[in-house]
Amino acid sequence: REFDILLLDLGLGSSQGLDTLKTVRAHDTRIPIVVLTGLDDIQTSLDSLDFGAQDYLPKDVISPSSLSRAIRNAIQRQQLLDTLQETCKLAQQKNFERLLECAPDAIVIVDHNDNIVFINHQTEHMFGYQRDELLGASFHRLIPESCRRDTFNPEQESAPGSQEQT
Numbered sequence: 410r411e412f413d414i415l416l417l418d419l420g421l422g423s424s425q426g427l428d429t430l431k432t433v434r435a436h437d438t439r440i441p442i443v444v445l446t447g448l449d450d451i452q453t454s455l456d457s458l459d460f461g462a463q464d465y466l467p468k469d470v471i472s473p474s475s476l477s478r479a480i481r482n483a484i485q486r487q488q489l490l491d492t493l494q495e496t497c498k499l500a501q502q503k504n505f506e507r508l509l510e511c512a513p514d515a516i517v518i519v520d521h522n523d524n525i526v527f528i529n530h531q532t533e534h535m536f537g538y539q540r541d542e543l544l545g546a547s548f549h550r551l552i553p554e555s556c557r558r559d560t561f562n563p564e565q566e567s568a569p570g571s572q573e574q575t
Contacts, residue, residue: 441487
């Protein structure tokens with residue numbers, strides 16, 4: 410079940426204090442959290458932000474407008490954080506792909522179904538295929554037919570490198 414925001418009271422339930430926040434964050438890193446507490450302690454406020462809360466409100470100063478503003482801001486902050494994390498992830502992936510493109514060797518990345526999901530330029534050059542011919546195709550396409558039978562025979566009983574007793 411998905412929620413838009415979590416209003417977390419550090420003083421309720423079997424878990425107390427920042428341990429409650431840590432437990433929630435261990436289960437869900439993406440939900441915006443506003444911490445509510447009876448403590449008006451600057452260190453607890455800072456610690457709650459360090460542990461992933463977007464805002465901290467002492468209960469004695471909560472008003473409808475401050476709670477509404479905290480909820481709205483927490484949701485926006487989490488959306489910005491999610492966007493930033495996704496952007497960083499894409500940038501890392503692009504940097505990784507650029508690194509692979511510069512490699513002097515052919516590099517082929519396949520998924521769990523043995524389908525090609527990435528090739529570098531050297532693979533195109535070495536095997537004589539265009540990128541769009543290989544992406545999504547089985548990596549077996551790159552292996553000569555004669556080698557496929559010897560290397561990828563599912564009926565072969567012995568493990569590669571072992572000698573069969575006759």
